[in-house]
Amino acid sequence: MSDLDEKALADGVLAGDRRALARAITLVESTRADHRRAAEALLARVLPQTGRAVRLGLSGPPGAGKSTFIEALGGMLIAQGKRIAVLAVDPSSARSGGSILGDKTRMETLARDPAAFVRPSPSAGQLGGVARRTREAMLLVEAAGFDVVIVETVGVGQSETTVADMTDMFLLLLSPGGGDELQGIKRGIMELADLVIVNKADGDLEAAAKRSEADYAAALRMLRPRTAEWTPRAMRVSSLKGTGLEDVWAAVEAHRDAIASGGGLAALRAAQAKSWLWAEIREGLMERFQAHESVAAALPAAERAVAGARGLPAEEARRLLDLFAGESGGETDRTS
Numbered sequence: 001m002s003d004l005d006e007k008a009l010a011d012g013v014l015a016g017d018r019r020a021l022a023r024a025i026t027l028v029e030s031t032r033a034d035h036r037r038a039a040e041a042l043l044a045r046v047l048p049q050t051g052r053a054v055r056l057g058l059s060g061p062p063g064a065g066k067s068t069f070i071e072a073l074g075g076m077l078i079a080q081g082k083r084i085a086v087l088a089v090d091p092s093s094a095r096s097g098g099s100i101l102g103d104k105t106r107m108e109t110l111a112r113d114p115a116a117f118v119r120p121s122p123s124a125g126q127l128g129g130v131a132r133r134t135r136e137a138m139l140l141v142e143a144a145g146f147d148v149v150i151v152e153t154v155g156v157g158q159s160e161t162t163v164a165d166m167t168d169m170f171l172l173l174l175s176p177g178g179g180d181e182l183q184g185i186k187r188g189i190m191e192l193a194d195l196v197i198v199n200k201a202d203g204d205l206e207a208a209a210k211r212s213e214a215d216y217a218a219a220l221r222m223l224r225p226r227t228a229e230w231t232p233r234a235m236r237v238s239s240l241k242g243t244g245l246e247d248v249w250a251a252v253e254a255h256r257d258a259i260a261s262g263g264g265l266a267a268l269r270a271a272q273a274k275s276w277l278w279a280e281i282r283e284g285l286m287e288r289f290q291a292h293e294s295v296a297a298a299l300p301a302a303e304r305a306v307a308g309a310r311g312l313p314a315e316e317a318r319r320l321l322d323l324f325a326g327e328s329g330g331e332t333d334r335t336s
């Protein structure tokens, strides 16, 4: 891509042109080296126009109703004149080829709305790679003028932590009843939640939802809050009927006000950016390490040695790291 194309693409994104935005996100999702350079140039151009959106993370077990909830909340926000973008982080799609969040039939109404932009998870690479591209996609949708970005993930491994790390507020959506174990909610995920939302508080499930809300509120009180400024809350909604959604949005705004007392959004974003920097360093180091010629040559023997209990992992790792750093192995050279 030439400088001229990048400028045109950046201008399109900044003008809020959805096709340019979609193309720009495809570019940042590409792993080709020349695309990566173009993506970085593009991001550098739009960077001054980023950072203005409300960045929300959302997770919940399959079936909790994340898509119904996002459609309902998104619809409400659009009616208030806001523009909303939804990005998915779904490492399962990378691992299995099948995707939990990526199928195109989700959030159809929202996806068709000109004030919304719905993007499924990038489907290649490990969580680290998916997270990098989602962070960059978030910058692009902000540059395109979206007011609210929801980064959605499903409870697989580390993805919640990753999403909580790149957003300002983390929402956990649950079904009524069932208890933690039944819903597969790990304690660690509860600890990330700024807001626990019990969905499906309607019809036959209304009473169960009310009980669950009280249970989760009690559970949250047992946990140490993530920040001094905000005490996590539990509430119930019906995404189907659209009830409780104003309360959710009021909590989002209360959370924004609350963090202002701790140095504000700027401090939070600065911490996120630092954490992003380190994530990039870790990713980049790992990529370079694995691509390093002498490391790649020595790696199988090191793996065999530790697997056969003939080598100490710490020592083998140090030997590989020395190779990577270009130091001679000296007397520690492998002879076997």
Ligand SMILES: Nc1nc2c(ncn2[C@@H]2O[C@H](COP(=O)(O)OP(=O)(O)OP(=O)(O)O)[C@@H](O)[C@H]2O)c(=O)[nH]1
Residues within 6 Å of the ligand: 060, 061, 062, 063, 064, 065, 066, 067, 068, 069, 199, 200, 201, 202, 203, 205, 237, 238, 239, 240, 241
């Ligand atoms: N009664 C009731 N059912 C709901 C509500 N929200 C979602 N559901 C139902 O729960 C089921 C799962 O909802 P979806 O939004 O499709 O969620 P999903 O895609 O299965 O699961 P996610 O991965 O969480 O999005 C569907 O049958 C929905 O109709 C609600 O507020 N009340």
